[in-house]
Amino acid sequence: IHAYAFQNCLFEKIDIPDSVTTMSARAFYNCTKLSEVGYPAGWTTVLNYYTNNTTSYNDGNSYYTSPFEGCTALKKLRVAEGVTMIPKHAFRKATGLEEVVLPSTLNAIEYGAFYGCTALQKISFSSENNVQIISQSAFEGCNLQDTVDLSAVCVISNYAFAGNQDLKGIICLFDQCVADTAFSDMKNGIYRVCKAFQVCSLFTCHLNSPILFL
Numbered sequence: 001i002h003a004y005a006f007q008n009c010l011f012e013k014i015d016i017p018d019s020v021t022t023m024s025a026r027a028f029y030n031c032t033k034l035s036e037v038g039y040p041a042g043w044t045t046v047l048n049y050y051t052n053n054t055t056s057y058n059d060g061n062s063y064y065t066s067p068f069e070g071c072t073a074l075k076k077l078r079v080a081e082g083v084t085m086i087p088k089h090a091f092r093k094a095t096g097l098e099e100v101v102l103p104s105t106l107n108a109i110e111y112g113a114f115y116g117c118t119a120l121q122k123i124s125f126s127s128e129n130n131v132q133i134i135s136q137s138a139f140e141g142c143n144l145q146d147t148v149d150l151s152a153v154c155v156i157s158n159y160a161f162a163g164n165q166d167l168k169g170i171i172c173l174f175d176q177c178v179a180d181t182a183f184s185d186m187k188n189g190i191y192r193v194c195k196a197f198q199v200c201s202l203f204t205c206h207l208n209s210p211i212l213f214l
Helices: none
Strands: 013-015 020-026 036-038 045-047 075-080 099-101 123-124 145-147 167-170 199-201
Touching: none
Parallel strands: 013 036, 020 045, 075 099, 099 123, 145 167, 167 199
Antiparallel strands: none
């Protein structure tokens, strides 16, 4: 699905076929009434909307963003069973998104998948959570509120949850690989763990430097 393919359309719901593997950034740009998306199980790639390729993200030009940029009515995303990964930049800066429900089949959340979703307060993992990898900046700059149980996740990468200052707590285990900046806050260039933690059960033997709970 190419960039701007459905720009400014007024439909409220769309079911994207599972055969769709690639969508360009801004494919559904400014579809302000779109509130429900049928997530395609085969989706693996988001293309740069300027060059229509997968070259490195250039934040200065913002050529990489979500296919759903400007879809301000899209408040809740339910990812269907059978989906195994959420591709990089999939919902980057989808600023209306408030809740994400993830399936038991999900294995990986890729780079920047929900980066800058400033209204995103809740992520719900399946009770049979099989997520193995949460990649760099996957939930950076969101507004998560609750305690997040990450005990089933094997790898949590740099800045995966950075900047979520109202996050109440996290639950991890000893045998996980957690980057030392996974939960950092970059204010004034200083790494700080999310300051509002009320429940702290983070243990890991793979940290490169100590974590300070503020």
